[in-house]
Amino acid sequence: xxxxxxxxxxxxxxxxxxxxxTGDRTLANQVRAAAGNAHGYRGLAVAVIDRNRIRxxxxxxxxxxxxxxxxxxxxxxxxxxxxxxxGMLLAELASRNALRLDMPLQRLLPDMRFGDPALGSxxxxxLASHRAGLDLxxxxxxxxxxxAELRIMGQDPxxxxxxxxxxxxxxxxxxxxxxxxxYSNLGMALAGQTAARxxxxxxxxxxxxxxxxxxxxxxxxxxHSDTAVPRNSATGYRAxxxxxxxxxxxxxxxxxxxxxxxxxLARLVLAELHGTAPGAEAAVPRFDAAGAGxxxxxxxxxxxxxxxxxxHDGSTGGFTSYMGFDRSGRRGVVILSNTDQPVDAIGKxxxxxxxxxxxxxxxxxxxxxxxxxxxxxxxxxxxxxxxGFSRKIYYVYFxxxxxxxAMLLVLLQRIGDWLSVPPLAWALGSAxxxxxxLVGIHRCPAPHRDQRLDVRTALSAARYGVVLLSLxxxxxxxxx
Numbered sequence: 185x186x187x188x189x190x191x192x193x194x195x196x197x198x199x200x201x202x203x204x205x206t207g208d209r210t211l212a213n214q215v216r217a218a219a220g221n222a223h224g225y226r227g228l229a230v231a232v233i234d235r236n237r238i239r240x241x242x243x244x245x246x247x248x249x250x251x252x253x254x255x256x257x258x259x260x261x262x263x264x265x266x267x268x269x270x271g272m273l274l275a276e277l278a279s280r281n282a283l284r285l286d287m288p289l290q291r292l293l294p295d296m297r298f299g300d301p302a303l304g305s306x307x308x309x310x311l312a313s314h315r316a317g318l319d320l321x322x323x324x325x326x327x328x329x330x331x332a333e334l335r336i337m338g339q340d341p342x343x344x345x346x347x348x349x350x351x352x353x354x355x356x357x358x359x360x361x362x363x364x365x366x367y368s369n370l371g372m373a374l375a376g377q378t379a380a381r382x383x384x385x386x387x388x389x390x391x392x393x394x395x396x397x398x399x400x401x402x403x404x405x406x407x408h409s410d411t412a413v414p415r416n417s418a419t420g421y422r423a424x425x426x427x428x429x430x431x432x433x434x435x436x437x438x439x440x441x442x443x444x445x446x447x448x449l450a451r452l453v454l455a456e457l458h459g460t461a462p463g464a465e466a467a468v469p470r471f472d473a474a475g476a477g478x479x480x481x482x483x484x485x486x487x488x489x490x491x492x493x494x495x496h497d498g499s500t501g502g503f504t505s506y507m508g509f510d511r512s513g514r515r516g517v518v519i520l521s522n523t524d525q526p527v528d529a530i531g532k533x534x535x536x537x538x539x540x541x542x543x544x545x546x547x548x549x550x551x552x553x554x555x556x557x558x559x560x561x562x563x564x565x566x567x568x569x570x571x572g573f574s575r576k577i578y579y580v581y582f583x584x585x586x587x588x589x590a591m592l593l594v595l596l597q598r599i600g601d602w603l604s605v606p607p608l609a610w611a612l613g614s615a616x617x618x619x620x621x622l623v624g625i626h627r628c629p630a631p632h633r634d635q636r637l638d639v640r641t642a643l644s645a646a647r648y649g650v651v652l653l654s655l656x657x658x659x660x661x662x663x664x
Contacts, residue, residue: 194594195611196602197425199226199244199523206242206255215243215519218533224423224525224603227254231450232534233457233509233516238450247419247427247522256447259403259417260520261431262505263498264369265449266440268466269395270376271312271482275463276394283379285309285481289354292382296351302359310362311375312481313471317359318368334501335599336660338428341501342436343409347377347387350435365473369439372482376438387438395462399455401448406433406441417443420502423525424602428502440498446518453509453516456494467494489537497528506531525603547601554600557659558613561589561596564652565620575629580645582624588652589617592659 201222205212215230216222227244242254251258277283289311290296290304298304306316321327330341354374360366380387388406396404407413409432420428431441455461469478469485477486485494495508506527509516517534519527564585573581593614600610 194597195614196597196600196607198224198423198602198607199421199425201225201228201244204242204244204253206253207240209241211239212241212243214534215241215530218530225521225523225527226421227258227418227522228527228530229254229256229258229260229446229518229520230530230534231256231446231453231518233450233454235457235514236454238454240446240450246417247421248417251416254418254522256450257403257416257445258520259405259414259443259445260505260522261420261500261503262404262440262442262444262449262520263431263500263503264440265444265496265498265505265507266438266442267372267498268482268496268507269391269442269452270372270438271466271480272395272461272463273391274308274312274375274379275465275481277379277383277390277463279463279465283308283382285312289374289378292378293351296355298354299356300358302361303354303357306359306362308375308378309481311368311371311378312466313479314365314367314371314473315363315471316368316371317361317364317366318357318371318374319366320368321370322353322357332660336595338422338426338501338598340429340431342431342434342441343429345434345436347380347435350374350377365471365476365479369436372439373436377435388433398462399448399451401444401451404442404444404448406437407443408433414443418503418520418522420500421523422502422598423523424600426598428500428524430502431500441500444520446520449507449518449520450516453507453518457509457511457514457516469494488532491537493532493535493537495531497526497531499524499526508532508535510535547604550601551604553659554596554602554605555609557592557596558600558605558609559616561592561613562616562620564588565617565624569620569624569627577645578629581648582628584645584649584652586617586621586624588656589620591656593617595656595660 211232215228219225227246230241232239240256244254245252246254246258274285278285285308288305288307310316333339334341350373353370376387380390383390422428433441456467466481467483468480471479473479473484476484483494484496485492491510493508493510498505502524504521504524504527507518508531515535517531519531521527568581568585596610
């Protein structure tokens with residue numbers, strides 16, 4: 185019973201919005217209606233701008249025991265909402281003749297030798313509009329492993345990366361050619377860091393001087409590894425339940441690891457609506473952005489239901505965000521969430537658009553994998569218990585099988601699709617593993633005076649261990 189109780193403690197628990205509410209209750213009710221069953225959300229900070237009026241609402245929980253309620257001052261990771269800010273910075277610097285957006289990178293960075301001349305001929309405008317032909321991130325084993333750590337352990341994939349790492353990645357990057365939309369974190373980071381190098385200041389100092397301070401965005405910040413996490417910050421979670429590591433400021437900050445509040449971002453959207461925001465050119469749609477409509481410098485513009493919506497969304501390991509505005513309707517919206525469940529549909533609903541189905545179709549393969557691996561975690565234990573192996577090898581096989589089942593369940597607890605699959609599947613798997621372990625212990629052969637393994641049985645045990653490890657690695661590869 186104690187074993188079963190311990191498994192129950194670890195059962196996946198996807199969050200849902202609690203009834204806790206701050207700010208405008210009418211707005212909060214609109215948000216709850218737009219969120220549907222609110223499955224996968226823990227806390228939401230929302231701002232709606234109608235002409236000059238701003239309404240705020242906080243829903244659910246921040247995950248921070250010192251400041252559990254969500255309100256307009258709760259600090260969230262804003263993710264790629266930093267990209268429009270980088271675009272605004274570039275446009276503002278260009279308006280002051282401090283930067284030339286259409287000058288090739290090779291001329292802006294004369295000491296840098298690009299491995300691909302096509303990238304050297306790209307401009308800051310190309311980078312900030314995702315038209316420089318760069319991959320999302322550097323394509324190397326190091327970044328792949330960081331991505332795996334994010335998926336499995338919830339770690340910050342950008343931790344410890346510096347401005348020089350961005351330039352190194354730029355030197356080594358290959359471009360598929362300029363002029364066609366290809367979303368790239370590396371490209372936006374390279375744009376921001378290039379502007380900083382040309383200006384002779386740190387990117388953070390430039391953004392604060394030319395964008396944040398003019399908009400009085402005093403709560404928007406860059407959190408470094410050697411600085412304290414804001415006391416009123418939210419904690420990030422995966423939509424399936426696990427806590428995620430905060431994403432801190434890095435060389436990739438221009439692409440979006442900035443932290444902000446709904447109050448600060450509402451000021452930015454209000455200034456955009458009035459046309460008084462720094463770097464106004466950034467929001468002007470100039471280039472094709474495939475399914476997203478058109479893009480300026482970091483800002484998308486999409487025609488939807490007869491209206492023109494300018495917007496951007498964002499996500500980190502444990503947060504999602506959305507900000508957008510309808511300039512002709514003089515209406516804007518900001519949404520910050522502390523899970524990785526997308527909030528775009530809620531934002532569009534608050535802008536007055538008819539709700540449409542958001543996101544991809546359910547991943548049937550991942551759903552099937554989650555169910556089969558949960559229920560099948562106990563399979564090797566039952567196999568060994570009923571197979572009737574010799575005394576010498578039974579204990580090794582049984583130990584490997586129990587370890588395999590426990591590791592698989594721990595892995596699934598973090599990366600299983602528990603929004604689509606009822607967590608009871610995981611509970612059933614843990615119960616079967618517990619029962620199988622008890623049966624295996626009961627069926628253990630009587631001890632023998634000579635329990636030493638000979639070479640043949642040792643090789644057989646090693647092969648069995650390799651098979652189980654391979655199965656575990658296959659599950660990890662499939663989830664990634």
